[in-house]
Amino acid sequence: MNAEQLKKTLRASQYAEQVLSLHQPILEQDYAFDQFQQHLSTTQIQQYVHEVLDGIQDEQLWMKELRVLRARLMFRWIWQDANQLTDVVTLTRELSDFADASIVVAKEFALKPLIAKHGEPVSYSGKVQDLIVIGMGKLGAQELNLSSDIDLIFAFDEQGETSGRKCIEIQQFCILWGQKLIYLLDHITADGFVFRVDMRLRPWGDGSALAISHVALEKYLSQHGREWERYAWIKARIITGGKVGDDLLGMTRPFVFRKYVDYTAFEAMREMKAMIEREVARRNIADDIKLGAGGIREVEFIVQVFQLIYGGSKLELQDRQCLVSLRHLGEVGLLDHQSVLDLEDAYLFLRRVEHAIQALNDQQTQSLPSEPELRQRITDTLGFADWDSFLEFLNQKRRKVTFQFEHLIKEKGLESPTESFSQLESQLNDVLDDGAKNLVHEFWYGHAIKKLPAKAVQRLKEFWPHLIEAILQSDKPQVALLRLMPLVESVLRRTVYLVMLIESKGALQRLVKMATVSPWICEELTHYPVLLDEFLSMDFELPKRKDLEDSLRQQLLRIELDEVEDLMRVLRLFKKSNVLTVAASDVLAESPLMKVSDALTDIAEVSVNATLQLAYQITAKKHGYPVNADGQRCSLDQLAFSVIGYGKVGGIELGYGSDLDLVFIHYMDEQSDTDGMKPISSFEFAMRVAQKFMSLMTTQTLDGRVYEIDTRLRPSGEAGLLVTSLKAFEQYQLKSAWLWEHQALVRARSIAGAKDLIEKFESLRCQILTQPREEAHVREEVLKMRQKMKDHLGSSKEQQKDGIFHLKQDAGGIVDIEFMAQYAVLAWSGSNPDLAHYSDNVRILEDAAKAGCLSSDDATALIQAYLSERAESHRLALANQTMQVSAAEWFDTREVVCKLWQRLIDPGATSVAG
Structure with missing residues (x-):
């Protein structure tokens, strides 16, 4: 060996002296091959480790050889470091590569005796499970130092059992696997150790299970993850586990890196x-x-x-x-x-x-x-x-x-507002009436504040002047303050939101603007403060359908089917957070009405599709799968079940408070049984799917409901079965349905289910709607139905005398336009089948003009009136106001609609002017 370099090495390290005394012959051999001058690639280190251990079955010999290899490599690294033949980045990377390789071989060696005793670990879905080893700290960052501990977390993907005679649960199998891995690396023998292993960064730390499932880890991080753990997980890296491990790590990223700027x-x-x-x-x-x-x-x-x-x-x-x-x-x-x-x-x-x-x-x-x-x-x-x-x-x-x-x-502390606190208080008092001043006083001196921890009170005091400053810049300061105070009170024990609003002036200003425009948005945030996470990260672009689908699928993917409360929570918060995004885009970005309705409808459809999949899976897990009318097994990929959307969801015209009008149709052989351990008839299967769907969507929880659902448009209404076969639906519509039921079918479309069943329904819908009908009969029935609605839902005569116009139900309102579009389909699609193609009013009216059934001017006038009235209905919904508006302000629009109503439906009707 180079005498001068050896001298420096031994001067730098008493440990190197010990290694040399124990392993001088092999170290001299390593040196002879010029290895002390060379850097090792990741692949070379892996090969080095495998070559040393190749073919060794005896545990003691295996442990000895790996420890001797560690001593040789440590001598080499100390030599290079002492003689400045390496740099910090290269050295720490090589140390980390050796740790990775050691973990991989220890995991492989530990597995064989476990499989021999217990069999392979197989999940309930039939997948063989791997031990996912996550490197944390310096190992995760590939920054190990010369004598680092290695911080590890053990995980696995899915629950299940082993396949051997001595069957144990997968979690227990992975715990035994992890314990053996630790022993192989950490145990001190006459030859020392390989790496000290520290497991304290796992969820709940010491005393908790040594291995955790993907689902349990996700639940822990979302519900119990602490701030210091976010720092720890920055450096997390999958060492073993392949794509499953990568998926698990991907799940942790939103916990670590918040979508918003996280001050x-x-x-x-x-x-x-x-x-x-x-x-x-x-x-x-x-x-x-x-x-x-x-x-x-x-x-x-x-x-x-x-x-x-x-x-x-x-x-x-x-x-x-x-x-x-x-x-x-x-x-x-x-x-x-x-x-x-x-x-x-x-x-x-x-x-x-x-x-x-x-x-x-x-x-x-x-x-x-x-x-x-x-x-x-x-x-x-x-x-x-x-x-x-x-x-x-x-x-x-x-x-x-x-x-x-x-x-x-x-010194990156919380910036103070430009004005002093006393000046801001004085300015606020100048714009508040006595009632508002009393409410502010009661807020500060009420029980809620007195019960708060001192730290929360301090954060509130830091936040208050920022809030006042933003409110004083709005055009309705008192309105904004009174609407935001309940929201502030709701987050007093989650003051992280207050800090985020202090540090992000833009978010606070947007919140104040939203409050002045929409009490509905404020109420949603107050009732469900978790939505603030979404609000603070919004870019105010309308959500795209694919992004919605991907987001909900990822959220539901790792929740077990029997964890129904968790499934319902995800569905509810998905809907609420995305509707809030649409509302914010509507208010702050002034998004076009049609795009707003499209987005709201997309949210509903994605929710319905996901819920149908869950309901189908839950039912099939218990009873097996049914067969369809063609005798084929109806697996999850071939849902013989469809959800039909009527009304606003069918017409792609959802508003903020809209419920969903739904009808359930199946395409199964009702007499056959499912193929599970607890078989039931396919008819019963379809009923249970629908019932589970309704439960998942409408059960009232702390997070509210996903949607209110109305199923009264099904064949025979409330007296009919909740689910109807496609054949029975066809027979009912062709032989027993009233004209108003065909009128409702104009705005119907399949929004969830298998593609072939959706196509079958669409074909049947067009067949029913394009039947030849006498125009006079259609006109008479449509007029009767419209009059019933006006009598029950429209403004009273006294209200009309007082100059009130119900934007939706009164003459010249939204329903008149909808009825004219439906009349066009029922009366004219027999000779113009293209009129039955679309379910939304705008395209129906456009197609009526193309077919020559309406003049282009009349169709355009109706569409413009319809869009104007719907836009106002959205604004009123956001403002928590009724649909009753000033008749005088809508005179011209109503006049256009009433004249066309008069010409198409009711020649005896009067115009708005009387």
């Missing part, structure tokens, strides 16, 4: 740093180059806080490695160039010092030694004349880190 991370950072400083003082470890002031942890904290704040929107900040993310911070302008250089330089030097400390005795420590001999070894290794010059250089680097931390973290 609460600053406060969490300050709290964590204060806790560490107290620990440093208590343990008197100021000389710890990791935890002490200006140490490694402080650099990591600076980087991580920015990752948590901006990582949801700036994906480049989601990198696990500290230095990579630090450079990205400079590239996106969150840190200036000099700050990045100072922090990078300090970090690399601190990591070199860390390696010098740990190389001494292969100990996991970052404390500067007090013994003169060890201090001299470090100064020699790092190339300093003496300890004092080393300390001076080290402290210079640490001071730069502390400077950055103080200015970027501790």
Whole structure:
């Protein structure tokens, strides 16, 4: 060996002296092959580990060989570090690659005896389960130091049982698997250990199960995950587990990186740093180059806080490695160039010092030694004349880190409003009446505030002037304040929302604007504060259908079918959060009416489709699958069940408060049985699917309902069966249905179910609607039905005398236009079948003009009137107001509609003018 390099190596490390004394022949052989000068790729390290262990079946020999290999590699890495033949990034990557390779081989070795005893771990869905090993901390970031512990979490995908005679649950199997893996790496033998294994970062920490399912991990993070765990999961990396592991890690990303700019991370950072400083003082470890002031942890904290704040929107900040993310911070302008250089330089030097400390005795420590001999070894290794010059250089680097931390973290406090608190209070009082002033007084001195923890009260006091400042800038300050106070009260115990609103002035201003326009939105946020997460991250673009489908599918994918409450919660919050997004886009971005209705209808359809799938799966899990009318098994991919949307959902014209008019149709052989262990008739199966669907959608929970559902338009109404076969539906419509039921069918379309059944229904609908009918009979029946609605739902004569117009039900309103479109289909589609193609009023009227049944001018006038009235109905719904408006303001629009009604339906009707 090179004598000078050997001398430096042994001077740097007493541990290296021990390794040399134990393994000199093999180390000399390694050196002879020039390995001490070479860097190892990931693949080379993997090959190295597998070659050493190849064919070894004896556990003791296996453990010995891996430990000897670890000692050889450690000697090599200390040699390279002491002689400056490597750099921090390369060294830490090679150490991490060796840890990865060791974990993989230990996992493989531990599996064989477990399978021999218990059989393979097979989930209830029939998939063989793998042990997912997640690397956390420095291992996850591939930044291991010379004597790092490795932080691990064990997980598996699905529950189930093993296939052997001594059958155990998959979780127990994975616990035994993980325990053996730990033993193979962590157990100290005469040859030492491979890696110390730390499992304390798993959910609930020490004392909890050693392995956790994907579903349980997701539930833990969403319901119990703490702020420090977000920091920990930044560095998480899948070491074993393949695509299933990648899916699991993908599930954790929204927990770590919030979609909105998450300013609460600053406060969490300050709290964590204060806790560490107290620990440093208590343990008197100021000389710890990791935890002490200006140490490694402080650099990591600076980087991580920015990752948590901006990582949801700036994906480049989601990198696990500290230095990579630090450079990205400079590239996106969150840190200036000099700050990045100072922090990078300090970090690399601190990591070199860390390696010098740990190389001494292969100990996991970052404390500067007090013994003169060890201090001299470090100064020699790092190339300093003496300890004092080393300390001076080290402290210079640490001071730069502390400077950055103080200015970027501790002083990144909550900005105060431009006006003083007393001035804002005075300005607010000037715009409030006595009633509002009393409500504000009661709010501050009521029981709710008195019961709050001191920290929550402090956050509220910090938030209040920001709220007042934003409210005073609105055109309706009193209205905004009174509508927002219940919302503020609802989040007092979740004051993270207050911090986010303080730090994001744009979000607070949008919230105030929404409050002035829509009490409905304020009430939704007040009743369901969890929706604030969505509100604060909104870009106010209308959601796209595919994004809606992907989002809901991902949310439901990892919830077990028997966890019905969780399924219902996801469905409810999905609907509410996305409708809120549409409302915000409507109010703030002034999105077009037709696109708003399309989006609201998409939300409903996606919800219906997902709920039908769940209802079908839940029923099939218990009873097996039915067969269809052609004798084929109706699996989940071939749903012989369809949900028909009528009314507004059928006409793609949903509003904010709309319920869903639905009819259920199946295409099964009602006499055959399902193929499960508890078979039932296919007719009973269809009924149970519909009942489960209704339960999932309409059960009142703490999160409300998904939708109110009306099924009275089914054949024979409330007296009829909840589900009808396609054949029975056809017979009823052709032989027994009233004309008003055909009128309702104009606005019907299949919104969920298998493609072939949807096509069958559409064909049947067109067949029914295009039957030849006498125009006089159609006109008479439509007129009767319209008059009934006016009598029951329209404005009274007294209201009409007072100048009130019911936008929907009175003459010249929305229903008149809908009825004229339906009349056009029923009266004219016999000779113009294209009129029966669409279910929405606008396209029906357009097609009537194309067919020459209506003049282009008349169709355009009706469409414009219809869109104007519907737009106003949306505005009124958001404002929590009734559909009764000033008749005078709608005179011209009504006159157009009434004249066309007179010409098409009722020649005896009077115009608005009388």
